[in-house]
Amino acid sequence: MSSKLSLLAAAFTLTSLLFTGCGGSGDTASTTLDTSVRTTITQQNAPVVAGNTIGAGNGSASTSPGIQSYSLDSAGDGSVALTIGKAALSVIGKESLHQAAAVRGLGKRESGSQQCTGGGSISFDISSGRISITYNNCIESGTTINGHAETLYSQNGDITSTLTNLTIVSSEFDMNFIRATIKVTESGNHLYEKLTGTMVLKTGEYAGSYAYSDFEIDLSGINGSETILTLDGLTKTSCLGGWVDVTTTTPIKNAYDGCPYEGEVQIAGGEGSSLRIVFNSDMSVDLYVDGNTTPLHYDSCMDLPKGCEG
Numbered sequence: 001m002s003s004k005l006s007l008l009a010a011a012f013t014l015t016s017l018l019f020t021g022c023g024g025s026g027d028t029a030s031t032t033l034d035t036s037v038r039t040t041i042t043q044q045n046a047p048v049v050a051g052n053t054i055g056a057g058n059g060s061a062s063t064s065p066g067i068q069s070y071s072l073d074s075a076g077d078g079s080v081a082l083t084i085g086k087a088a089l090s091v092i093g094k095e096s097l098h099q100a101a102a103v104r105g106l107g108k109r110e111s112g113s114q115q116c117t118g119g120g121s122i123s124f125d126i127s128s129g130r131i132s133i134t135y136n137n138c139i140e141s142g143t144t145i146n147g148h149a150e151t152l153y154s155q156n157g158d159i160t161s162t163l164t165n166l167t168i169v170s171s172e173f174d175m176n177f178i179r180a181t182i183k184v185t186e187s188g189n190h191l192y193e194k195l196t197g198t199m200v201l202k203t204g205e206y207a208g209s210y211a212y213s214d215f216e217i218d219l220s221g222i223n224g225s226e227t228i229l230t231l232d233g234l235t236k237t238s239c240l241g242g243w244v245d246v247t248t249t250t251p252i253k254n255a256y257d258g259c260p261y262e263g264e265v266q267i268a269g270g271e272g273s274s275l276r277i278v279f280n281s282d283m284s285v286d287l288y289v290d291g292n293t294t295p296l297h298y299d300s301c302m303d304l305p306k307g308c309e310g
Helices: 003-011 046-053 080-090 095-106
Strands: 110-115 121-127 130-140 143-153 159-169 173-187 190-203 207-222 226-237 244-255 260-268 274-279 285-289 296-298
Touching (some): 046 226, 046 244, 046 260, 046 285, 046 296
Antiparallel strands (some): 121 130, 130 143, 143 159, 159 173, 173 190, 190 207, 226 244, 260 274, 274 285, 285 296
């Protein structure tokens, strides 16, 4: 499996990657959101809708969402939460917790606390198929984590995490999961994630809130250098104000270091409005609003607006 796909797996599973393997079954408490208020898509706001739902900007997670490469080097609304992978990686490697997690298979229960290497602590409770962790100003590799995360492991290998008031602060970004439920399935070069919840992200040049309802990310690697991606579900950002419904009609294909060269995404807004996003073989992007046959054309995905810029 490529290193970038491995990083993607870390993205939505802050605590999950601390404890690999399978265990019992169960479901975390569900996260539900009111998605009734929808954003009406127009010729004027279509670029911002596109930029906020599938990604825009300069391709750097440390500055703004970006679609250029679906790895931890970039983020869009479908992948902005992937930035959490940097923090996830910083807390991996606590051998005593790995050992404690192993008691799941013995049907035992383990609880306790542990000091973090840079200060602060975590408290944990582990039972068959379930791990609950509370972070108390836990500092690892310059990243400070507070809040609660509970992770469940199913017999088929699915991992479901519920994050509650989980904050992650580093020199590159601040992230706050107000409430989020994340399901992850990973097999070989394939990664599937499903997210419902709300979070706030701040970086050096970007700040905004994101909300998701049954938002699905399906990512596969090709020959270690390209990806196939689909994004489906409801999402809302602070720039959009209301929700839009994202459907990938043709999988998005792109090289790790370039804009997509194939793919089509349909976005449904309020009052029957719609936006069709087409990625072309020359890596340009066309936006078709409400079935209009004359598109808004962008020579590169990097030219789409970032944040709330129109």
